[in-house]
Amino acid sequence: MLINKFHNENCFETMGKMNDNMIDVVLTSPFYNTNIKAGKRKTLLNTQSKRGHYDYVRYDIHCDVMSNDEYCEFTIKLFKEYNRILKKNGCVLYNISYGNENTEGMFRALNSIITQTDFTVADCIIWKKSNALPNNCSSNRLTRLTEFVFVFCRKDELKTFHSNKKIVSVRKTGQKMYENIYNIVEAKNNDGPCPFNKATYSSELCEKLLKIYAPINQDTIVYDSFMGSGTTAVACAKLGLKFIGSEISESQCVYSENRLKQVL
């Protein structure tokens, strides 16, 4: 039984158990390959400052240190599997960013997806973080309040893929006019600190994204290949959708299960 569970394993193992075309939406925030060394689990767990922040490493298990070539290969393999498990006209809501530590990673990964898989960018959402802390220790880089969420669909479904935008009028020519949903979405930057992951997502953002792109009914299945602290599952539970999550960190799977119990 795959559905409504956190699978403590590599995402390729979970996807390997899935039937073709069973997922409505992939919603995920992968690691960014910012080349920050993990492997020092004690460092992550032991350096909680008074304000509840954790220093030095982002994840308790995952080492964010692939070469950019490896990162591209990994991303291509991932999107090829997404292509197999996604329903017709399904989409991938992919939050990815770049950092000073590795300025190329995001751009090369995006280029690999577009040039070497069946997916293309259907849209790009700017996530404006409503509670990001001002933290500008750079003389040239502006204080960052935003991240991207790329909306990928299959290249041959660019015209048939659709969001949940409602038709507000039909012109005499037959042209349909849709409601405006702007591509800047404001939401909290996370759901609070997690002791095992310093790069968690926002369930408020996940809910808003799913309301735009997922069929909102109890048959919808959302997959998160990098479930982390369970944020996507929390959003699905609130909207009455089914989820499947993969996460290599056992501590984060336990943490997510406890989180989900509280929501349910």
Ligand SMILES: C[S@@+](CC[C@H](N)C(=O)[O-])C[C@H]1O[C@@H](n2cnc3c(N)ncnc32)[C@H](O)[C@@H]1O
């Ligand atoms: C950016 S975090 C995800 C954060 C998550 N959305 C949340 O809100 O907590 C990326 C996660 O991917 C996990 N991870 C890395 N490689 C993985 C793999 N091959 N399969 C499954 N999970 C993986 C890491 O352990 C990390 O928790």
